[in-house]
Amino acid sequence: MSSVEPSKIGQYFVAYPHQYHFILDEPDQCQQRRPFLVLMIPVAPQNRAARDAIRKTWARETTVLGRVVSHYFFLGLAKEGDGVLQESREHHDLLQSDFLDTYQNLTIKTMVMLEWVASRCPGVPYGMKIDSDMFLNVRNLVQMLQKAPQHTYITGMVARGAPVVRDPNSKWFLPKEVFPDSHYPPYALGLGYVFTLDLAKKFIEASKHVKAVYIEDVYLGLCLRYMGLNPTDPPNGGLFKASMPYIWSSCYWTRVITTILNSPQQLLDVWQSYQTKAQTGCYTLFSP
Template sequence: MTTAAGSVSTAQYFVAYPHQYHFIVDQPNRCQQESPFLVLMVPVAPHNREARDIIRNTWGKETTVLGRVVSHYFLLGLSREGDGTELPEEQVLQESQRHQDILQSNFMDNYSNLTIKTMVMFEWLSSHCPNTTYAMKVDSDMFLNVHKLVDMLLKSPRHLYMTGMVARGAAVLRDRNSKWFLPVSAFPETSYPPYALGLGYVFSLDLPKKILQASFHVKAVYIEDVNLTYQ
Protein backbone atom coordinates (compact mmCIF):
# COMPACT_ATOMS: atom_id res chain seq x y z
CA MET A 1 0.00 0.00 0.00
CA THR A 2 1.31 3.46 -0.87
CA THR A 3 0.12 7.00 -0.28
CA ALA A 4 -0.66 9.50 -3.02
CA ALA A 5 2.88 10.79 -2.76
CA GLY A 6 4.23 7.28 -3.40
CA SER A 7 5.61 6.61 0.06
CA VAL A 8 4.87 3.37 1.89
CA SER A 9 1.91 3.51 4.27
CA THR A 10 2.87 2.19 7.71
CA ALA A 11 -0.60 1.07 8.81
CA GLN A 12 -0.29 -2.44 7.37
CA TYR A 13 2.88 -3.12 9.38
CA PHE A 14 1.23 -2.61 12.75
CA VAL A 15 -1.35 -4.81 14.45
CA ALA A 16 -4.40 -4.05 16.60
CA TYR A 17 -2.80 -4.35 20.01
CA PRO A 18 -3.50 -3.41 22.79
CA HIS A 19 -7.12 -4.47 22.29
CA GLN A 20 -9.84 -6.20 24.31
CA TYR A 21 -9.52 -9.72 22.94
CA HIS A 22 -11.26 -12.53 24.79
CA PHE A 23 -11.12 -16.32 24.86
CA ILE A 24 -13.92 -18.34 23.31
CA VAL A 25 -12.26 -21.59 24.44
CA ASP A 26 -10.44 -21.44 27.76
CA GLN A 27 -9.02 -23.47 30.63
CA PRO A 28 -9.75 -20.92 33.35
CA ASN A 29 -8.73 -22.92 36.42
CA ARG A 30 -6.29 -25.59 35.29
CA CYS A 31 -3.03 -23.67 35.61
CA GLN A 32 -3.80 -22.39 39.09
CA GLN A 33 -4.91 -25.85 40.24
CA GLU A 34 -1.84 -27.62 38.85
CA SER A 35 0.68 -24.90 39.85
CA PRO A 36 3.19 -26.09 37.23
CA PHE A 37 6.86 -25.20 37.44
CA LEU A 38 6.88 -24.75 33.65
CA VAL A 39 4.10 -23.98 31.17
CA LEU A 40 4.68 -24.70 27.47
CA MET A 41 2.63 -22.45 25.18
CA VAL A 42 2.34 -23.66 21.58
CA PRO A 43 0.86 -21.27 19.00
CA VAL A 44 -0.79 -23.32 16.24
CA ALA A 45 -3.37 -22.78 13.50
CA PRO A 46 -6.92 -23.95 14.32
CA HIS A 47 -6.95 -26.47 11.47
CA ASN A 48 -3.62 -28.05 12.42
CA ARG A 49 -4.94 -30.89 14.59
CA GLU A 50 -2.13 -33.13 13.32
CA ALA A 51 0.57 -30.96 14.90
CA ARG A 52 -1.29 -30.87 18.21
CA ASP A 53 -1.70 -34.66 18.29
CA ILE A 54 1.97 -35.22 17.47
CA ILE A 55 3.00 -33.01 20.40
CA ARG A 56 0.50 -34.69 22.73
CA ASN A 57 1.97 -38.07 21.82
CA THR A 58 5.64 -37.03 22.11
CA TRP A 59 7.18 -34.27 24.24
CA GLY A 60 3.76 -32.99 25.38
CA LYS A 61 3.24 -36.23 27.31
CA GLU A 62 5.85 -35.23 29.89
CA THR A 63 3.84 -33.87 32.80
CA THR A 64 6.35 -34.47 35.61
CA VAL A 65 10.05 -33.95 34.96
CA LEU A 66 12.73 -34.09 37.65
CA GLY A 67 9.99 -33.81 40.23
CA ARG A 68 8.52 -30.63 38.70
CA VAL A 69 5.08 -30.30 37.10
CA VAL A 70 5.10 -29.34 33.41
CA SER A 71 1.95 -28.48 31.45
CA HIS A 72 1.24 -27.45 27.87
CA TYR A 73 -1.45 -25.44 26.08
CA PHE A 74 -2.18 -24.82 22.40
CA LEU A 75 -2.97 -21.22 21.50
CA LEU A 76 -5.37 -20.63 18.60
CA GLY A 77 -7.09 -17.71 16.93
CA LEU A 78 -10.11 -17.77 14.63
CA SER A 79 -10.06 -19.58 11.31
CA ARG A 80 -12.33 -17.01 9.64
CA GLU A 81 -13.32 -13.37 9.92
CA GLY A 82 -16.30 -12.48 12.07
CA ASP A 83 -17.69 -9.91 14.43
CA GLY A 84 -15.59 -10.97 17.43
CA THR A 85 -18.43 -12.85 19.13
CA GLU A 86 -17.98 -16.22 17.41
CA LEU A 87 -18.64 -19.56 19.00
CA PRO A 88 -15.80 -22.07 18.65
CA GLU A 89 -15.93 -24.52 15.79
CA GLU A 90 -17.40 -27.86 16.83
CA GLN A 91 -14.20 -29.80 16.11
CA VAL A 92 -12.09 -27.46 18.24
CA LEU A 93 -14.64 -27.57 21.05
CA GLN A 94 -14.69 -31.39 21.04
CA GLU A 95 -10.88 -31.49 21.02
CA SER A 96 -10.80 -29.08 23.96
CA GLN A 97 -13.29 -31.13 25.95
CA ARG A 98 -11.21 -34.24 25.39
CA HIS A 99 -7.72 -32.87 26.05
CA GLN A 100 -8.28 -29.74 28.19
CA ASP A 101 -5.33 -28.00 26.53
CA ILE A 102 -6.89 -25.58 23.99
CA LEU A 103 -6.94 -21.80 24.35
CA GLN A 104 -8.72 -19.98 21.50
CA SER A 105 -9.02 -16.21 21.31
CA ASN A 106 -11.16 -14.04 19.02
CA PHE A 107 -8.51 -12.63 16.66
CA MET A 108 -7.99 -13.80 13.09
CA ASP A 109 -5.33 -16.53 13.06
CA ASN A 110 -2.83 -15.61 10.34
CA TYR A 111 0.84 -14.76 9.98
CA SER A 112 0.27 -11.00 10.23
CA ASN A 113 -1.38 -11.46 13.63
CA LEU A 114 1.34 -13.53 15.32
CA THR A 115 2.18 -10.52 17.48
CA ILE A 116 -1.41 -10.47 18.74
CA LYS A 117 -1.16 -14.19 19.45
CA THR A 118 2.01 -13.67 21.48
CA MET A 119 0.59 -10.78 23.48
CA VAL A 120 -2.62 -12.69 24.21
CA MET A 121 -0.38 -15.49 25.47
CA PHE A 122 1.27 -13.09 27.92
CA GLU A 123 -2.16 -11.88 29.04
CA TRP A 124 -3.36 -15.40 29.76
CA LEU A 125 -0.23 -16.43 31.63
CA SER A 126 -0.26 -13.27 33.71
CA SER A 127 -3.87 -13.78 34.80
CA HIS A 128 -4.08 -17.59 35.07
CA CYS A 129 -0.74 -18.90 36.37
CA PRO A 130 0.07 -17.13 39.66
CA ASN A 131 2.16 -20.01 41.03
CA THR A 132 4.16 -20.83 37.90
CA THR A 133 7.89 -20.08 37.71
CA TYR A 134 8.61 -20.28 33.95
CA ALA A 135 6.85 -20.44 30.62
CA MET A 136 8.09 -21.19 27.12
CA LYS A 137 6.63 -20.10 23.83
CA VAL A 138 7.54 -22.85 21.36
CA ASP A 139 6.49 -23.26 17.74
CA SER A 140 4.49 -26.35 16.83
CA ASP A 141 7.13 -27.62 14.38
CA MET A 142 9.85 -27.77 17.05
CA PHE A 143 10.80 -30.93 18.95
CA LEU A 144 11.46 -30.01 22.56
CA ASN A 145 13.75 -31.84 24.99
CA VAL A 146 11.65 -31.14 28.08
CA HIS A 147 13.98 -33.00 30.46
CA LYS A 148 16.98 -30.93 29.41
CA LEU A 149 14.95 -27.71 29.59
CA VAL A 150 13.75 -28.38 33.15
CA ASP A 151 17.26 -29.35 34.21
CA MET A 152 18.55 -26.02 32.86
CA LEU A 153 15.77 -24.00 34.50
CA LEU A 154 16.40 -25.54 37.91
CA LYS A 155 19.75 -23.71 37.83
CA SER A 156 18.46 -20.46 36.26
CA PRO A 157 17.36 -17.11 37.72
CA ARG A 158 13.67 -16.97 38.61
CA HIS A 159 13.13 -13.27 38.03
CA LEU A 160 13.64 -10.95 35.05
CA TYR A 161 14.86 -13.93 33.04
CA MET A 162 14.48 -14.68 29.36
CA THR A 163 16.51 -16.97 27.14
CA GLY A 164 16.47 -18.48 23.68
CA MET A 165 18.37 -18.28 20.41
CA VAL A 166 19.29 -14.59 20.29
CA ALA A 167 19.63 -12.63 17.05
CA ARG A 168 22.19 -9.85 17.40
CA GLY A 169 22.64 -7.02 14.92
CA ALA A 170 19.94 -8.36 12.60
CA ALA A 171 19.36 -6.01 9.69
CA VAL A 172 15.93 -4.47 9.16
CA LEU A 173 14.85 -5.73 5.74
CA ARG A 174 13.93 -2.97 3.30
CA ASP A 175 13.20 -5.23 0.31
CA ARG A 176 9.46 -4.93 -0.27
CA ASN A 177 9.37 -8.50 -1.58
CA SER A 178 10.60 -9.85 1.76
CA LYS A 179 8.18 -11.55 4.14
CA TRP A 180 9.71 -9.44 6.94
CA PHE A 181 9.85 -6.07 5.19
CA LEU A 182 9.54 -2.97 7.35
CA PRO A 183 9.73 0.55 5.90
CA VAL A 184 11.84 3.28 7.47
CA SER A 185 8.64 5.04 8.49
CA ALA A 186 7.68 2.03 10.67
CA PHE A 187 11.17 1.25 12.04
CA PRO A 188 13.83 3.92 11.32
CA GLU A 189 16.89 2.06 12.68
CA THR A 190 18.92 -0.06 10.27
CA SER A 191 19.25 -3.01 12.68
CA TYR A 192 17.20 -4.51 15.49
CA PRO A 193 18.22 -4.66 19.14
CA PRO A 194 19.04 -8.22 20.29
CA TYR A 195 15.92 -10.39 20.39
CA ALA A 196 15.04 -14.04 20.99
CA LEU A 197 13.92 -15.82 17.82
CA GLY A 198 10.25 -16.70 17.83
CA LEU A 199 10.80 -20.43 17.24
CA GLY A 200 11.17 -20.78 21.00
CA TYR A 201 12.05 -18.74 24.07
CA VAL A 202 11.73 -19.19 27.83
CA PHE A 203 10.86 -16.50 30.35
CA SER A 204 10.21 -16.16 34.06
CA LEU A 205 6.61 -15.47 34.99
CA ASP A 206 7.30 -12.00 36.36
CA LEU A 207 7.96 -10.79 32.80
CA PRO A 208 4.49 -11.07 31.17
CA LYS A 209 3.02 -8.31 33.35
CA LYS A 210 5.98 -6.02 32.62
CA ILE A 211 5.76 -6.69 28.88
CA LEU A 212 2.02 -5.99 28.90
CA GLN A 213 2.54 -2.71 30.74
CA ALA A 214 5.17 -1.66 28.19
CA SER A 215 2.85 -2.54 25.30
CA PHE A 216 0.63 0.44 26.11
CA HIS A 217 3.47 2.77 25.16
CA VAL A 218 4.51 1.36 21.77
CA LYS A 219 2.89 0.51 18.44
CA ALA A 220 3.01 -3.25 17.87
CA VAL A 221 4.65 -4.38 14.61
CA TYR A 222 3.55 -7.57 12.86
CA ILE A 223 6.92 -9.36 13.27
CA GLU A 224 6.21 -11.00 16.61
CA ASP A 225 9.70 -11.75 17.93
CA VAL A 226 11.02 -8.36 16.82
CA ASN A 227 8.06 -6.72 18.54
CA LEU A 228 9.33 -7.93 21.91
CA THR A 229 12.44 -5.75 21.47
CA TYR A 230 10.13 -2.74 21.85
CA GLN A 231 8.73 -3.84 25.17
Protein backbone atom coordinates in the same frame (compact mmCIF):
# COMPACT_ATOMS: atom_id res chain seq x y z
CA MET B 1 11.83 9.05 -1.23
CA SER B 2 9.32 6.99 0.75
CA SER B 3 9.68 3.21 0.47
CA VAL B 4 5.94 2.61 0.96
CA GLU B 5 2.84 4.62 0.32
CA PRO B 6 1.67 6.46 3.48
CA SER B 7 -1.71 4.74 3.20
CA LYS B 8 -0.03 1.32 3.50
CA ILE B 9 2.13 1.98 6.55
CA GLY B 10 -0.64 0.79 8.87
CA GLN B 11 -0.41 -2.78 7.57
CA TYR B 12 2.89 -3.24 9.41
CA PHE B 13 1.23 -2.55 12.76
CA VAL B 14 -1.38 -4.71 14.51
CA ALA B 15 -4.35 -3.99 16.75
CA TYR B 16 -2.77 -4.38 20.14
CA PRO B 17 -3.43 -3.46 22.93
CA HIS B 18 -7.08 -4.38 22.43
CA GLN B 19 -9.80 -6.03 24.49
CA TYR B 20 -9.67 -9.57 23.16
CA HIS B 21 -11.74 -12.35 24.73
CA PHE B 22 -11.30 -16.09 25.08
CA ILE B 23 -13.85 -18.32 23.40
CA LEU B 24 -12.21 -21.47 24.74
CA ASP B 25 -10.49 -21.23 28.10
CA GLU B 26 -9.10 -23.41 30.87
CA PRO B 27 -9.25 -20.81 33.65
CA ASP B 28 -8.44 -23.00 36.65
CA GLN B 29 -6.00 -25.64 35.38
CA CYS B 30 -2.82 -23.67 35.96
CA GLN B 31 -3.61 -22.93 39.60
CA GLN B 32 -4.75 -26.52 40.22
CA ARG B 33 -1.60 -28.08 38.76
CA ARG B 34 0.84 -25.41 40.02
CA PRO B 35 3.46 -26.19 37.36
CA PHE B 36 7.11 -25.23 37.38
CA LEU B 37 6.91 -24.56 33.63
CA VAL B 38 4.04 -23.71 31.28
CA LEU B 39 4.55 -24.50 27.57
CA MET B 40 2.54 -22.19 25.31
CA ILE B 41 2.17 -23.37 21.73
CA PRO B 42 0.67 -21.03 19.11
CA VAL B 43 -0.89 -23.12 16.36
CA ALA B 44 -3.39 -22.61 13.54
CA PRO B 45 -6.90 -23.88 14.40
CA GLN B 46 -6.91 -26.27 11.44
CA ASN B 47 -3.53 -27.83 12.32
CA ARG B 48 -4.84 -30.76 14.33
CA ALA B 49 -2.02 -33.00 13.08
CA ALA B 50 0.62 -30.85 14.79
CA ARG B 51 -1.31 -30.78 18.07
CA ASP B 52 -1.80 -34.55 18.09
CA ALA B 53 1.87 -35.19 17.36
CA ILE B 54 2.91 -32.89 20.21
CA ARG B 55 0.45 -34.59 22.59
CA LYS B 56 2.05 -37.94 21.73
CA THR B 57 5.60 -36.67 22.23
CA TRP B 58 7.00 -33.82 24.32
CA ALA B 59 3.66 -32.68 25.77
CA ARG B 60 3.42 -36.06 27.49
CA GLU B 61 6.33 -35.01 29.71
CA THR B 62 4.13 -33.78 32.57
CA THR B 63 6.59 -34.42 35.41
CA VAL B 64 10.29 -33.96 34.63
CA LEU B 65 13.08 -34.15 37.21
CA GLY B 66 10.40 -33.81 39.86
CA ARG B 67 8.95 -30.66 38.28
CA VAL B 68 5.40 -30.33 36.93
CA VAL B 69 5.15 -29.18 33.30
CA SER B 70 1.89 -28.08 31.65
CA HIS B 71 1.09 -27.25 28.02
CA TYR B 72 -1.56 -25.23 26.19
CA PHE B 73 -2.26 -24.64 22.51
CA PHE B 74 -3.16 -21.05 21.59
CA LEU B 75 -5.53 -20.47 18.69
CA GLY B 76 -7.21 -17.52 17.03
CA LEU B 77 -10.26 -17.68 14.82
CA ALA B 78 -10.23 -19.52 11.50
CA LYS B 79 -11.67 -17.79 8.43
CA GLU B 80 -14.08 -20.71 8.24
CA GLY B 81 -15.35 -23.07 10.93
CA ASP B 82 -12.53 -24.84 12.74
CA GLY B 83 -14.33 -27.65 14.58
CA VAL B 84 -12.11 -27.45 17.67
CA LEU B 85 -14.84 -27.58 20.32
CA GLN B 86 -14.90 -31.39 20.51
CA GLU B 87 -11.09 -31.46 20.62
CA SER B 88 -11.19 -29.00 23.50
CA ARG B 89 -13.65 -31.15 25.42
CA GLU B 90 -11.45 -34.19 24.86
CA HIS B 91 -8.06 -32.74 25.78
CA HIS B 92 -8.69 -29.54 27.80
CA ASP B 93 -5.55 -27.92 26.40
CA LEU B 94 -6.96 -25.47 23.83
CA LEU B 95 -7.18 -21.72 24.40
CA GLN B 96 -8.89 -19.77 21.65
CA SER B 97 -9.27 -15.99 21.43
CA ASP B 98 -11.40 -13.83 19.13
CA PHE B 99 -8.79 -12.42 16.71
CA LEU B 100 -8.28 -13.78 13.19
CA ASP B 101 -5.56 -16.44 13.19
CA THR B 102 -3.13 -15.22 10.49
CA TYR B 103 0.63 -14.77 10.16
CA GLN B 104 0.09 -11.02 10.27
CA ASN B 105 -1.55 -11.38 13.70
CA LEU B 106 1.19 -13.41 15.41
CA THR B 107 2.06 -10.45 17.63
CA ILE B 108 -1.55 -10.30 18.80
CA LYS B 109 -1.46 -14.04 19.44
CA THR B 110 1.74 -13.75 21.46
CA MET B 111 0.50 -10.85 23.56
CA VAL B 112 -2.87 -12.50 24.26
CA MET B 113 -0.92 -15.60 25.26
CA LEU B 114 1.10 -13.50 27.71
CA GLU B 115 -2.12 -11.95 29.05
CA TRP B 116 -3.50 -15.43 29.70
CA VAL B 117 -0.44 -16.79 31.48
CA ALA B 118 -0.05 -13.60 33.55
CA SER B 119 -3.65 -13.81 34.81
CA ARG B 120 -4.15 -17.59 35.01
CA CYS B 121 -0.78 -18.76 36.33
CA PRO B 122 0.15 -16.65 39.37
CA GLY B 123 3.16 -18.01 41.19
CA VAL B 124 4.38 -20.16 38.29
CA PRO B 125 8.13 -19.62 37.82
CA TYR B 126 8.63 -20.11 34.06
CA GLY B 127 6.83 -20.05 30.74
CA MET B 128 7.92 -20.97 27.24
CA LYS B 129 6.53 -19.93 23.90
CA ILE B 130 7.34 -22.65 21.39
CA ASP B 131 6.20 -23.10 17.80
CA SER B 132 4.19 -26.16 16.81
CA ASP B 133 6.79 -27.43 14.33
CA MET B 134 9.49 -27.92 16.98
CA PHE B 135 11.21 -30.78 18.72
CA LEU B 136 11.48 -29.95 22.42
CA ASN B 137 13.71 -31.72 24.92
CA VAL B 138 11.79 -30.95 28.09
CA ARG B 139 14.33 -32.66 30.33
CA ASN B 140 17.18 -30.46 29.14
CA LEU B 141 14.97 -27.40 29.43
CA VAL B 142 13.97 -28.13 33.02
CA GLN B 143 17.57 -28.96 33.89
CA MET B 144 18.67 -25.59 32.51
CA LEU B 145 15.92 -23.71 34.34
CA GLN B 146 16.80 -25.24 37.69
CA LYS B 147 19.97 -23.14 37.58
CA ALA B 148 18.50 -20.11 35.77
CA PRO B 149 17.67 -16.63 37.11
CA GLN B 150 14.23 -16.35 38.68
CA HIS B 151 13.35 -12.79 37.62
CA THR B 152 13.40 -10.66 34.42
CA TYR B 153 14.94 -13.51 32.46
CA ILE B 154 14.34 -14.55 28.85
CA THR B 155 16.52 -16.82 26.77
CA GLY B 156 16.50 -18.91 23.62
CA MET B 157 18.26 -18.39 20.32
CA VAL B 158 19.19 -14.74 20.79
CA ALA B 159 19.59 -12.47 17.76
CA ARG B 160 22.00 -9.59 18.30
CA GLY B 161 22.56 -6.86 15.75
CA ALA B 162 20.02 -8.38 13.36
CA PRO B 163 19.56 -6.12 10.29
CA VAL B 164 16.09 -4.82 9.49
CA VAL B 165 14.84 -6.41 6.26
CA ARG B 166 14.13 -3.71 3.65
CA ASP B 167 13.21 -6.04 0.78
CA PRO B 168 9.49 -5.46 0.10
CA ASN B 169 9.19 -9.05 -1.16
CA SER B 170 10.22 -10.53 2.18
CA LYS B 171 7.61 -11.57 4.73
CA TRP B 172 9.79 -9.85 7.37
CA PHE B 173 9.91 -6.52 5.53
CA LEU B 174 9.66 -3.36 7.59
CA PRO B 175 9.96 0.04 5.89
CA LYS B 176 11.99 2.89 7.36
CA GLU B 177 8.78 4.80 8.04
CA VAL B 178 7.79 2.07 10.50
CA PHE B 179 11.23 1.33 11.98
CA PRO B 180 13.97 3.79 11.02
CA ASP B 181 16.91 2.03 12.71
CA SER B 182 19.03 -0.24 10.52
CA HIS B 183 19.30 -2.99 13.16
CA TYR B 184 16.96 -4.43 15.75
CA PRO B 185 17.71 -4.49 19.47
CA PRO B 186 18.52 -7.96 20.85
CA TYR B 187 15.59 -10.39 20.87
CA ALA B 188 14.95 -14.11 21.30
CA LEU B 189 13.82 -15.81 18.10
CA GLY B 190 10.16 -16.79 18.14
CA LEU B 191 10.73 -20.45 17.36
CA GLY B 192 11.15 -21.07 21.08
CA TYR B 193 12.03 -18.82 24.01
CA VAL B 194 11.67 -19.34 27.75
CA PHE B 195 11.12 -16.62 30.34
CA THR B 196 10.34 -15.95 33.97
CA LEU B 197 6.65 -15.23 34.32
CA ASP B 198 7.21 -11.85 35.95
CA LEU B 199 8.17 -10.71 32.44
CA ALA B 200 4.69 -11.47 31.10
CA LYS B 201 3.14 -8.56 32.99
CA LYS B 202 6.11 -6.35 32.11
CA PHE B 203 5.64 -7.08 28.40
CA ILE B 204 1.94 -6.23 28.67
CA GLU B 205 2.72 -2.96 30.43
CA ALA B 206 5.43 -2.06 27.89
CA SER B 207 3.01 -2.73 25.03
CA LYS B 208 1.02 0.32 26.13
CA HIS B 209 4.02 2.43 25.15
CA VAL B 210 5.57 0.53 22.20
CA LYS B 211 3.47 0.40 19.03
CA ALA B 212 2.95 -3.22 18.00
CA VAL B 213 4.61 -4.33 14.75
CA TYR B 214 3.57 -7.60 13.12
CA ILE B 215 6.90 -9.43 13.64
CA GLU B 216 6.22 -10.91 17.07
CA ASP B 217 9.70 -11.78 18.31
CA VAL B 218 11.09 -8.44 17.15
CA TYR B 219 8.22 -6.72 18.96
CA LEU B 220 9.14 -8.39 22.25
CA GLY B 221 12.69 -7.19 21.64
CA LEU B 222 11.38 -3.64 21.24
CA CYS B 223 9.46 -4.03 24.50
CA LEU B 224 12.61 -5.31 26.22
CA ARG B 225 14.50 -2.26 24.99
CA TYR B 226 11.78 -0.01 26.37
CA MET B 227 12.12 -1.78 29.73
CA GLY B 228 15.91 -1.45 29.69
CA LEU B 229 16.36 -5.23 29.58
CA ASN B 230 18.17 -7.67 27.33
CA PRO B 231 17.65 -11.35 26.57
CA THR B 232 20.19 -13.71 28.12
CA ASP B 233 22.26 -16.11 26.05
CA PRO B 234 21.68 -19.76 27.00
CA PRO B 235 24.41 -21.46 29.04
CA ASN B 236 25.34 -23.56 26.02
CA GLY B 237 25.21 -22.07 22.53
CA GLY B 238 24.08 -25.34 20.98
CA LEU B 239 20.91 -25.84 23.03
CA PHE B 240 18.47 -23.87 20.85
CA LYS B 241 18.76 -24.89 17.20
CA ALA B 242 16.98 -23.31 14.24
CA SER B 243 17.38 -26.55 12.28
CA MET B 244 19.07 -29.87 12.68
CA PRO B 245 22.47 -30.26 11.01
CA TYR B 246 22.83 -32.12 7.72
CA ILE B 247 24.92 -34.71 9.55
CA TRP B 248 24.10 -35.36 13.19
CA SER B 249 25.30 -37.81 15.80
CA SER B 250 23.11 -40.46 17.35
CA CYS B 251 23.04 -38.43 20.59
CA TYR B 252 21.97 -35.16 18.91
CA TRP B 253 18.42 -35.13 20.30
CA THR B 254 19.60 -35.55 23.88
CA ARG B 255 21.99 -32.59 23.58
CA VAL B 256 19.61 -29.87 22.38
CA ILE B 257 16.51 -28.15 23.74
CA THR B 258 14.81 -27.14 20.48
CA THR B 259 15.11 -27.92 16.78
CA ILE B 260 12.77 -27.05 13.90
CA LEU B 261 11.28 -30.06 12.13
CA ASN B 262 9.54 -30.50 8.80
CA SER B 263 6.32 -32.27 9.73
CA PRO B 264 4.28 -33.84 12.55
CA GLN B 265 5.35 -37.26 11.27
CA GLN B 266 9.01 -36.30 11.58
CA LEU B 267 8.39 -35.31 15.19
CA LEU B 268 6.91 -38.75 15.90
CA ASP B 269 9.92 -40.41 14.26
CA VAL B 270 12.48 -38.21 16.00
CA TRP B 271 10.81 -38.70 19.36
CA GLN B 272 11.16 -42.45 19.10
CA SER B 273 14.86 -42.06 18.32
CA TYR B 274 15.30 -39.57 21.16
CA GLN B 275 13.68 -41.85 23.74
CA THR B 276 15.87 -44.75 22.68
CA LYS B 277 19.07 -42.70 22.98
CA ALA B 278 17.99 -41.11 26.27
CA GLN B 279 17.97 -44.57 27.80
CA THR B 280 21.49 -45.44 26.61
CA GLY B 281 23.52 -42.87 28.56
CA CYS B 282 23.63 -40.06 25.99
CA TYR B 283 22.46 -37.63 28.69
CA THR B 284 25.91 -37.63 30.23
CA LEU B 285 26.96 -35.40 27.32
CA PHE B 286 24.70 -32.53 28.41
CA SER B 287 26.28 -29.98 30.71
CA PRO B 288 24.11 -26.94 31.51
